[in-house]
Amino acid sequence: MFRSSSSLGGAPSTYFQRSSLPANTIVKFVPQQTAWIVERMGRFNRILNPGLAILVPVIDRIAYVKSLKENAMEIPSQSAITADNVTLELDGVLYTRVFDAFKASYGVEDADYAISQLAQTTMRSEIGQLTLDHVLKERAALNTNITQAINEAAADWGIRCLRYEIRDIHAPGPVVEAMHRQVTAERSKRAEILESEGQRQSAINIAEGRKQSVILASEAIKAEQINSASGEAEAIMLKARATATGIDAVARSISEGKQAAQGAVSLSVAEKYVEAFGKLAKEGTSVVVPGNVGDIGGMIATALSVYGNVSKSQAQTMGQKIITDGQGQNQGPQSAAIEAVAGGQDGAVDSKEQIAKSVLESFDRTKARH
Template identity: 80%
Template sequence: MSLTSAQRAVLSNLGPGPLPPTYFQKSQSLPMNTIVRFVPQQTAWIVERMGKFNRILQPGLAILIPFIDRIAYVKSLKEVAIEIPSQSAITADNVTLELDGVLYTRVFDAYKASYGVEDAEYAISQLAQTTMRSEIGQLTLDHVLKERAALNTNITAAINEAAQAWGVTCLRYEIRDIHAPKPVVEAMHRQVTAERSKRAEILDSEGQRQSAINIAEGKKQSAILASEAERAEKINRAAGEAEAILLRARATAAGIEAVARSIAEGRDAAQGAVSLSVAEKYVDAFAKLAKEGTAVVVPGNVGDIGGMIATALSVYGKVGDAQAKTMARHILEQGKVIEPAPQGGSAEAAKGPKLAPTPEKAT
């Protein structure tokens, strides 16, 4: 690249020796002063006039004075990704980690970015590394792994606080990789395995518990349904029995009413028939007691057969004593005579009274 006359004059004044890198090395990649220049979009050109800051060229047409104006700095206003190299950091629980990341920055003030710091990109990179080590030292390993987003936010805030004077803003910082020592990684793997085994056992026990609850609930519902069915059956049976009893009571009442009506229509004849029926049933019942049992309850007037029959007839309640005795005599005449039991303690006496045979009529 050919040098201008002004540059040759500067070189002659400097004499032999190395050239200042910050001035001439940058000028080799900078646009030359061709009087008329076109500034690209999202780019800021810093113009120095006679070595002093003059102005910032905006995108578009720019007119420069030859030999006096010089384009000293070219700053891109686009977002730039800066790779942060891997570095060591010690956590709060004394675990050494290897971390690297990516930093996204953008120039918001071309003047400060040119004259506020020698190399803005290098300064931002070093600031990001020191800030990351500081933030990692405040957290344990578990928090570093779980709170990566919060860690990125804290690093971004710390970088922005220091980079304001450089005309550069940090948009975001992302931790890319975290490398822990091998023993720590193995311990973490064992911990994860144990935790998963624990959760599997808990889920298995929960499944068994739920299964037992479902089975018990099913048995409960089955028992409830069975008891309700039994209850309904008993209610239906009781209702049927009640209805049957009611029907029998109605039938009995109807029969009694018919008997009462018959008695009312033919009082004397009906009373005689009823008295005869009551007396016959009383004698038959007493005869059965004498046959079936060895020890029986004997009425006090067992010797008075007529009196017994009269007593039975008096149960009817509507028969007088005279009529009862008359009916008793009539029964005796029919042939059913009860002999009194012999006195004393013999076995025959213990058997109670016995019926005498009916006398046969002479032929």
């Protein structure tokens, strides 16, 4: 790797190996992608392009041979300290190309050595501005910054740096172990977060399901109650219509039958009154009865008085209705309506007395037979 330069005058030892220079044999063939620097009597004369070249013996000398191909140089491993005081061992590869053979020959003593040293110092400077985490994450940006810095300094050397790649980064053992623990802790944290998020989402889903279930159940109960209430209301309406129809039929029968129908109603009321007293002793041990329970006739008369009071109330209601309907008409129709109502009341009282008398006579005849 190390040897002395073969150039005239004996240059100091260089870091990079350099091939020997071709001898002057008058006729030379320059290889493709190669530039030969010819000096005449120690002074730059010309650059030989690929192909046939004629040299003057003794006077002309091939002083430098420059390859115009892209060259890959290995940057030796070196130490660098990051912004958070972590010592790293880094090595890399530098890709360069000679674009001006004259500057590459006379602008710097050893272009390869200069480029290598510049790459190392630039890499240390760039890494010193970053922390360890950023060095590991921003290798591409680090390579770009190093390449740009080398090109700015090597422009006068006739060499262009195409790219720089950090090959290996070696951190101290304790730092690597701490990084591993950090990665493990970070992954454990993410796993716990994901697990807790899953449990949270599961609880939310279960609560939403229960909420929807309760809502649907309440809606079902509401619909059931509405339907039940509608049915009960319809049943009540039907019963009321049936009762009204029955009452109308009874009223028409009483109206058409007159005294005979009224007597039958009075007898039915009296029978139910007597029957109700007969059931009192069967339904309980304590019986509350009126003081004249031994007077059957009085009981029947009381039952008939109930009917009479009802008839009297109905007659008053009918009379009031007739008076109301007759407002706005002459006095003659109103007087006639009032007399009709009064006559109806007197007729109802007389009918009640006749029915009571006939019921008592029937009861006496039955008692005499037994």
